[in-house]
Amino acid sequence: MSRIAAVAPVLPEFAYPQDEITAAIAPLLTADSSTSRAVLKRLHAACGVRTRHLAIPLDRYRDLDSFDTANDLFITLGTDLAERALRDALNAAGLAPRDVDFILFTSVTGISAPSIDALLVARLGMRRDVKRVPVFGLGCVAGAAGIARVHDYLAGHPGDVGVLVSVELCSLTLQHGDDSVANLVSSALFGDGATAVVMVGDERAAAMGPVGPDVVATRSCLYPDTEGVLGWDIGGSGFRIVLSANLADVVERHLGEDVADLLAAHELKIRDIPTWVAHTGGPRILQAAARSLDLPDGALDLSWRSLERVGNLSSSGVLHVLADTLARGDQLPGEPGVLFAQGPGICAELVLLRWPDED
Structure with a gap:
């Protein structure tokens, strides 16, 4: 770890x-x-x-x-x-x-x-x-x-x-x-x-000593036939966004199964995870993630608040939510958490966290 x-x-x-x-x-x-x-x-x-x-x-x-x-x-x-x-x-x-x-x-x-x-x-x-x-x-x-x-x-x-x-x-x-x-x-x-x-x-x-959460395991996911859903067209004027309306559908279709597979390898289920650190992709993405994972109301509140306060910060978005999660400081020793984000590909990256036991 x-x-x-x-x-x-x-x-x-x-x-x-x-x-x-x-x-x-x-x-x-x-x-x-x-x-x-x-x-x-x-x-x-x-x-x-x-x-x-x-x-x-x-x-x-x-x-x-x-x-x-x-x-x-x-x-x-x-x-x-x-x-x-x-x-x-x-x-x-x-x-x-x-x-x-x-x-x-x-x-x-x-x-x-x-x-x-x-x-x-x-x-x-x-x-x-x-x-x-x-x-x-x-x-x-x-x-x-x-x-x-x-x-x-x-x-x-x-x-x-x-x-x-x-x-x-x-x-x-x-x-x-x-x-x-x-x-x-x-x-x-x-x-x-x-x-x-x-x-x-x-x-x-x-x-x-126990200064922050341990990274227990990770999982990378790349979904076929989604290359044109999200990314950049780069030309003379710089970076022109590529953003398809079905991005949220891809997230909802795949995220829950991928997270379940990661957790199963560590004898955990989605319902065992009290802390979720989600990328601030936008309202439709956060809603799709919550549905795919069947999360209770409020599970992604810190992501929603970060989106409201600073917008989607691309790769820094999920890290700002992680900082807010650590600042809240309500995790118990030994408690697991999952951090996740999506990006061009379409791909996803999942990180299983565990707050260390106090020595």
């Missing part, structure tokens, strides 16, 4: 009510089409989001009309957010940057070479021999997948410290003049944020 030692969510300083964002971006997306603007307002009002944090001030998005400009901002601002998150997480875990042996970085809203994880090494004073894996393309699932892959590394390096860093500046992918339903939904739902997660192997965890 590995143990989650700390989770540090961070947000950009610019926060706006949803209706203010709607009013500002409507003319950027819909030109003079009254019908499109009515659809946009309806989608923005119905997506369960009340506020969002944005990478830049709202009035600057009218000038954000090239991929070059947007990606330069992603590198500059994303590195700043990543540094904040990782410093906070290491401080919370009582560790120093030089303690980090492995770093997995993920984002799907910008690209950089050298990657942002490489830029963090000098900024934070990490060792030159730190192992790095930058990941692009997993999208919203990468928060859960990142925990799973750091866990895989720590299984072979039980004395090491591994960190996951997620940066998603979704607003920088804004597509001017695109009034497709997929783009209007995207403009309503996604926010900006970052998260760092510090994890330690078994040997290191024994020395630190």
